[in-house]
Each structure stands twice: as structure tokens, then as C-alpha cells.
Amino acid sequence: MSQETPLFLRACRGETIERPPLWLMRQAGRYMPAYKKVREKAGSFMNLCRTPEWCVEVTLQPIERFGFDASILFSDILIPAEAMGAEVEFITGKGPRINNPFRDEKDLARFGTPDPREAAPYVFETVRGLREALPEHVPLIGFVAAPWTLACYLVDGGGSKNFEHVKTLAHGRPELLQQLFDKILTYSIEHAVAQIEAGAQAFQLFDTWAELLDLPSWRKWCLEPANRFLSAVRERVGPDVPLLYFGKGSAGQLSALGEVKADVISIDWRLELAAARAALPDKVLQGNMDPLYLYAGVEPTKRRATEILQAGGGQKHVFNLGHGILPKTPHESVDALVETVRNFKA
Ligand code: CP3
DSSP: OOTTSOHHHHHHTTOOOSSOOBOOTTOSSTTSHHHHHHHHHHSSHHHHHTOHHHHHHHHHHHHHHHOOSOEEOOOOTTHHHHHHTOOEEEETTTEEEESSOOOSGGGGGGOOOOOHHHHSHHHHHHHHHHHHHSOTTSOEEEEEEOHHHHHHHHHHOBOOSSOHHHHHHHHHOHHHHHHHHHHHHHHHHHHHHHHHHHTOOEEEEEEGGGGGSOHHHHIIIIIHHHHHHHHHHHHHHOTTSOEEEEETTGGGGHHHHTTSOOSEEEOOTTSOHHHHHHHOTTSEEEEEEOTHHHHHOHHHHHHHHHHHHHHHTTSSEEEEESSOOOTTOOHHHHHHHHHHHHTOOO
16 A cells, blocks of 8 residues: 555554554534534534535534544434434434334334435535545545444434333344344445445444443344444445444453454443453554543643553554543643644654
């Protein structure tokens, strides 16, 4: 691969790198005043997601302000839910709500698998706009939710303490839940392929609620569907697009995490990077700073970032937070993080 291939893509492919690349989950968002302005203009979050011009603008904001090494499409994991037939609403201060959740077989017919290019054309228009607007050294990452995480919202109807509805189905009526998963997979694979065809150069699967499950259930509802997704996308798009898997809370699944058929495994802060490295010596790892270090200020941010960089050893590592950047993050902390990663010498 030539030196002109962007650092982030080289890192994902496990090639030798000068330093780990850096991007942040949720890098476009409310910690940026420029985002809040566009968000206000849009009125609702869904309206923002449906307007390519604004999505391009807010995707570029963190690249221009902080100089991250990769960019992530501005959209949401619940856009596919809406395209499949869910009535999605975002309630300020509370998060997403689905007004017609999936609870039993009579609900199956309500959820369809339309062509994403027709059901959510604005997503792919945003991708095309971004590929024109982004500098060549900053690759664009596309994303969808993993089936389990999307099912958590579709079944429980929003954020939830115990996600009791989806877990009750998983443990008690697996054949019914499987039918919903099959639909989610059909839609998500096509939504992913369409993003990559439109220009996304890497792809991340978000399994935010993987942490809810015991190991046998995780194998059935996270590992197996994620691998079905990853294999299908790989077959459709060829070998060149790195596939990343983020499972929150994967410390509990460390013994099986290497079975995920992704090029890059993203971990949160509850699993030490060194422990993940020891268990998965061949994988590129992404992560894993607790986003709250950035609230604590410049010094704690630099100190923890340096520990993580050292644990990563400078190779086969993409620097990220262990989950999304939070709304009250001071910009000095982000600047300190960028500086620490850029100056790191393995
Ligand atoms: O990372 C990025 O910068 C790209 C955009 C992106 C958003 N959401 C924008 C967003 C991505 C990749 C997501 C993924 C997402 N969305 C996940 C998986 C990763 C994670 O963070 O766990 C989940 C679970 C969601 C669902 C979701 N969307 C929730 C629970 C919420 C409300 C909570 C919150 O932080 O506000 C959202 C809304 C959302 N998605 C916002 C943004 C910038 C904030 C909405 C606003 O501006 O009012």
C-alpha cells in the first residue's frame, strides 16, 4: 500500500504506522457550539438527519476544528429503524422513543425491508457530498447498529434500564425474535452496502447494548448476527473496506471476542487495552479512553491518553474513546488529546 493511503486506513489494515490515528465516536455533536447552531436551525434531530446539506456541514465541523484522522457520517442508528417502519422520535433531554415497538407476532408485518436507497436517500446523498468535501487524507466511516442494539430500541421502544422486553423475548421466545433479526439483517446489510457504494471507505458496526447479555446469549444475539452481517458485507464490497466492530462492555465477552469477523475490534474503557491485546494478538484494536477523563481536564486527559498509547504499543491501534464524546466536553481537553496522540512515538 502506498504512503498516500490515509493513516487511518493503513492502521485498520494492520500495516506499519507512524502513530495511531485518532477519531472520536460522536465527534459531531452537542459539545460543539457550531453543531448546536445547525441543530437549532433544523428544529428536530430527525430533520437534521434528513437534510444532506446540514449532515455534511456537521460532519466536517470536528475535522476542521480538531483535525481528526477519520470522519464519521452524520446520521443515527435509528434511521434504519424508521426506514423499516418504526415511528421514531427524539425527545430533548430523554433520547429516542419508538411509538410502535415490536412486541409479538402481530407486529412482524409492520416491519419491512425496503431498498434503503429509496427509503433513506438522504443518507447516501450525504455520503456523496462528504466524499467531495473531505480532504483526501481523511477517510469517511459509514455505520449501522448491530442487530441486537437496533432490536433493543425496536422492542423496548427507547432507552431503558433493563431492556426487559427484548431480553424477555431473547430468553423466552427466541424463534420470534429471530424473525425480527432476519429483517433487521436484510435491511442493515443493504444500508451498509449502499453507504460503501456511495463512497464510505470504512464501516463500523455499533453494538452499544452488547453489555446486557451473558456469554451464551451474546454468542446467539450479538456474535452470530454480527458475523452474518460482516460476512455478507465483505462479500458484497470486497476486501479493501475495513470493517470495525464496537461492542460496549465487551470485557465480559473477551474469551469469544476474537471470533468477531471484523478487521478492527473497538473496546470500551472497562477492558484494559493490554488485556485485549494479549487475548487478541492478531487484531487491530480501537479505543479505549473513558470519555470522562476529558471532563476532568487537560492533565488527566494527557496522562490517560499516554498510558493507553503505551499499552497499544503504537501499532495495530486506532485511538478512540471507549464510547461517544459527551456534551460538556471542554475543547482544551480535545486539543490536548489530539496533541498527545499526534506527538506519540512508538
Ligand atoms: O459519531 C458521530 O459523530 C456520528 C453520528 C452518530 C450519532 N449517533 C449522532 C447523534 C452516531 C454514530 C450515532 C450512533 C448512535 N445513536 C448509537 C450507537 C453509539 C452510541 O453512542 O452508543 C446509539 C445508541 C444511538 C441512539 C441515540 N441517538 C441516542 C440514545 C441518542 C440520544 C442520546 C444523546 O446523546 O442525545 C441519540 C441522539 C444523537 N445521535 C445525537 C447525535 C449528535 C444528539 C441529538 C441532539 O443533537 O439533540
